[in-house]
Amino acid sequence: MSISRDKIEQVAWLARIQLEDSEKEALEGKLSDILGMVDQLQAADTDGITPMAHPLDATQRLRPDEVTETNKRERFQAVAPETQDGLYLVPRVVE
Template sequence: MMTRLNRLLGNEEKAQISETQVDRSDIEKLAELARIEISESTVDEVAKSITDVLALVDQLQAADTDGIAPMAHPLDATQRLRVDRVSEDNRRDDFQKLAPAAEQGLYLVPKVIE
């Protein structure tokens, strides 16, 4: 789990360590990547909350899981597949009523620069 989190944070070097401290810079980086605004005054609080949650996860890490394959999903089931047949009608007009702006069938967004 810690490995995973550190991978999420891009901290390959931390990925081996299980003691987890989340600091301001981690929170700022995650917020930026997730496009979530966290106000300056709450960054420390959020860092502490997440550190607490991770401490709980650290406890779980104590369980012996040697020889047990990690699950990709909490449900111990496999995916059902769908037949390749068109089942969706064109509902563009309905969907575009929900969009802030649409023109000539296109959804309009602030200018994209490549």
């Protein structure tokens, strides 16, 4: 599949990208090659093949869900302008 210069100019205009004529020529060739590869991939027979979430089918190693830091809320809130019941009080911005 090939892409026309008109399509390249249209996409460039939509993306607000200014392209020189030489860049348009280069993009025309490169994008046509990419679309050709996509056509080759679509032609591959995938009947009977189940989709995979990951090509290696590996399980993710997870760390144990444990608290690793001590509670420092009192120290952090000691320097805050206003707090109440463990929460930071800020001026209202929406009425």
